Amino acid sequence: MHQSFSFGRILGVKVGANWSVIVILWLIAWSLADERFPVVAPGYSTTSYWISGVLAAVTFFMCLLAHELAHSVVARRYDVHLEGIVLWLFGGVSKFTGDPPSAQAELKIAAAGPATSMGIAVGFFALTRLVDGVGGSALAGAALGWLGWFNGSLAVFNLVPAFPLDGGRVLRAWLWGRHGDKRRATASAANAGRLFAYVLIGLGLLQFLIGGFVGGLWFVFLGWFLLSAAQAEASQSMLDDQLHGVTVRSAMTPNPVVVPATVTVGQLIDGWMFDHRCSTFPLVDREGAVTGLVTIARVKSVPADRRATTPAMEIAAPPVELVTCQVDEPLWPVITRLSGSADQRALVYDGDTLAGIVSPSDVTRVLELTQLGNPATIQAPPGP
Missing domain, CATH: 3.10.580.10 (CBS-domain)
Structure with a gap:
């Protein structure tokens, strides 16, 4: 994923974003300000809805960044360097310059992201209850609740055992540890990733047929991305294996x-x-x-x-x-x-x-x- 602009370094990691982030930020802010917030927190001005929508969208991308940085923090313990993070349409892409040295290291690095997202989700849900409990702003509670729901969804989605999602890496770590064959484990996890991608594409086409154009297009694009990424990861793993021992x-x-x-x-x-x-x-x-x-x-x-x-x-x-x-x-x-x-x-x-x-x-x-x-x-x- 190509970087369009840079945010500098955070925790020693280069952080940037693709131009598509601007598109998804606008879509999230618009959907919250125009559709969700007026329903769950009626009675506020249009300006208030838009300010809350923009703040929630920006905060969500900060949560995505925290998810990716969590991988980096754990990876460093195993001397696996993260060269950079690029935020884009479907979330974040981390570029590692090496593979984990063991199945246990792979498992811990992969699980760090979803665990962080789930922890953030719990924190936002707790804040939502606190705001509701003290009779605070319904709009603030709606924004916090949405952030909790979205971070929880991010954690669950990433735990799907399909390469290159975090869950696919967890699956590879488990298979690698069980059979002692990293290449075989990668191939199995990549096959699971391809299967999941085809399921998403199929769901998208089904939504097209029943009139859900936007949702269908989203599923098809996401499936296509996961399919391409799974194939790329499998190819890279084969090259890594092919070059084992070469200096x-x-x-x-x-x-x-x-x-x-x-x-x-x-x-x-x-x-x-x-x-x-x-x-x-x-x-x-x-x-x-x-x-x-x-x-x-x-x-x-x-x-x-x-x-x-x-x-x-x-x-x-x-x-x-x-x-x-x-x-x-x-x-x-x-x-x-x-x-x-x-x-x-x-x-x-x-x-x-x-x-x-x-x-x-x-x-x-x-x-x-x-x-x-x-x-x-x-x-x-x-x-x-």
């Missing part, structure tokens, strides 16, 4: 050609690109520290008449946007980090020394070689 050293292109950070784009082309069979060039300062990364694609973006005067650093990806790793790290977690990085490249270090680069073509090569034999025997290609 970054086996995939990287070693001894990258480095270029002084002071050169222009024209000098880079004439002095390095035509002389070396490389598509990626780290820029380094006088001490040898990497200050940026330039690819052929970035060079091509500079008009020909400006290449002689444009500093290479001006078009380089800065270090903060680059993925870095050590030569003996497992390859799969690094691959999962590449998708959201600048140019999808990783700088590989041996201690403090730049030792290589991992590019998409390097990953493709390793994946093809793992189909031919023992992945542990794969050797890195010769350097440029």
